[in-house]
Amino acid sequence: MKNIFKTAIMWSVLMITLSCNTGHSEKNEVTISKSELLDKIKGGWAGQVIGCTYGGPTEFRWNGTMIDDHIAIPWDDTRMLWYYKNSPGLYDDIYMDLTFVDVFEKHGLDAPDSLHALAFAHAEYPLWHANQAARYNILNGIMPPASGHWKNNPHADDIDFQIEADFAGLMSPGMVNSAAAICDRIGHIMNYGDGFYGGIYVAAMYSLAFVHNDIEFIVEEALKTIPAESEFYQCIADVIKWYKNNPDDWKSAWFEAQKKWTHDKGCPDGVFMPFNIDAKINAAYIVIGLLYGKGDYGATIDISTRCGYDSDCNPANAAGILGTMIGYSNIPDYWMQGIEKVEDMNFQYTEMSLNKVYDIGFRHAAEMIKRNGGIENDDSFIIRYQVPQTVPLETGFEGIYPTERKDISTRLTEQNNEISFGITGCGFVLTGYASAQNNQENNALEADLYIDNNFIETIKMPTLSLVRRHDVAWNYDLSEGEHTITLKTRNIPDGYHINIRELIVYSSKNPGKHVYF
Structure with missing residues (x-):
């Protein structure tokens, strides 16, 4: 765990430096009118709702395949209102952002990561993947940055912070390094490394979209914030290269990304499965939409959606970034139809509507501008533009490779009180969940984990979905070789179960490419 805190210290030192030094650039200062700043902030928030709504019917229905052109995706003036009323959970991208906006609003822009983490962990909305794993960690005493670290969070490379980081860019116009500092405080709650x-990256694109009107430049310039050694950087750099080689066929870039970047190393739900919520491949689909959309709002949203996988979140990010660049007043009427019906409606689990967050976002951006050396005039701001600086390198799931996935379905109960199995490798993840029969009261079930007959930990498995442990057990620190994994019940009352589903095995030996004869 020392490496986690060493990384945190490095981040703190770097971010203090970045907040104070904007670097050298031809664009040292940018003047923006207050009306234009508000218009761009509104464009960013409204764009998220538009993109999320458009992609809503397709989310994770096209896994590993694109949505063909002949498949119609509906859009009219009823779509947003219908989802607000009937399926408000669609907008988890946005109400998650608003958790952090609300903490800043109530406690000031210096609110520590602990306040953000606790607000997030105690919120009433359901969570999945890295977010849920982090919530469980925080509620059980593992605070950030440890809560998002891959040794504690098997979903650390997942998309979670990527879909929630819009706010950091929207409150940092032209100040990418200030946006990165905000991301450091909040993003490590639930993610690490590529996640x-x-x-x-998303926050950087938003930030740059306030002061540049060239989407290709924004996509490339924002990538300077990411270490070139990371797979995330390499994936997005590939998309940019493929676009330049063939700028009129987004499907060619999609195929290349699919061939090279769709393997999932960490997420227990995606390893050796046709499901992928990994950050980098879904970010590639954001970028494919932005580049091949060529500034056309509808084309951008449609392409990002038709790339598949998390096809509501990806167009939400793309539409928000482009909406920031062109401004609310320039979003085409076709895509704005129906938004006036929802702008005064609070997002589920919040006391914030779009109209409220437009105002709050403007005030937060104004304060950030002044904190970072900018000047407020009667009707404009002078922004101290920041040249993107590269953040420190983090690598999740380093030196380990998934080698096997198998179904070991069984139940731990009061009667069936032990399960044991062998692995050959250096790590494992055991998937599953806790449950109760006949609507019994929520309970926290317990089982002891042993590795090679050595006690490791007591695992607590709440039956309440809101606070559940996302995976039963995992360990990535074993010596390479044969090991015996044992679970013994400690507290499982009659009628309750820990359902063991699948075993994923990791090795320190890179299997490399398969050779077929």
Whole structure:
């Protein structure tokens, strides 16, 4: 765990430096009118709702395949209102952002990561993947940055912070390094490495979209914030290269990304499965939409959606970034139809509507501008433009490779009180969940984990979904070789179960490419 805190210290030192030094650039200062600043902030928030709504019917229905052109995706003036009323959970991208906006609003822009973490962990909305794993960690005493670290969070490379980082860019116009500092405080709550970089990159594109009107430049310039050694950087750099080689066929870039970047190393739900919520491949789909959309709002949203996988979150990010660049007043009427019906409606689990967050976002951006050397005039701001600086390198799931996935379905109960199995490798993840029969009261079930007959930990498995442990057990620190994994019940009352589903095995030996004869 020392490496986690060493990384945190490095980040703190770097971010203090970045907040104070904007670097050298031809664009040292940018003047923006207050009306234009508000218009761009509104464009960013409204764009997220538009993109999320458009992609809503397709989310994770096209896994590993694109949505063909002949498949119609509906859009009219009823779509947003219908989702607000009937499926408000669609907007988890946005109400997650608003958790952090609300903490800043109530406690000031210096609110520590602990306040953000606790607000997030105690919120009433359901969570999945890295977010849920982090919530469980925080509620059980593992605070950030440890809560998002891959040794404690098997979903650390997942998309979670990427879909929630819009706010950091929207409150940092032209100040990418200030946006990165905000991301560091919040993104490590739930992610690490490539999962964290997804949020940094999205926030950087938003930040740059306030002061540049060239989407290709924004996409490339924002990537300077990400270490070139990371797979996230390499994936996005590939998309940019493929675009330049063939700028009129987004499907060619999609195929290349699919061939090279769709393997999932960490997420227990995606390893050796046709499901992928990894940050980098979904970020590639954001970028494919932005580049091949060529500034056309509808084309951008449609392409990002038709790339598949997390096809509501990806167009939400793309539409928000482009909406920031062109401004609310320039979003085409076709895509704005129906938004006036929802702008005064609070997002589920919040006391904030779009109209409220437009105002709050403007005030936060104004304060950030002044904190970073900018000047407020009667009707404009002078922004101290920041040249992107590269954040420190983090690598999740380093030196380990998934080698096997198998179904070991069984139940731990009061009667069936022990399960044991062998692995050959250096790590494992055991998937599953806790449950109760006949609507019994929520309970926290317990089982002891042993590795090679050595007690490791007591695992607590709440039956309440809101606070559940996302995976039963995992360990990535074993010596390479044969090991015996044992679970013994400690507290499982009659009628309750820990359902063991699948075993994923990791090795320190890179299997490399398969050779077929």
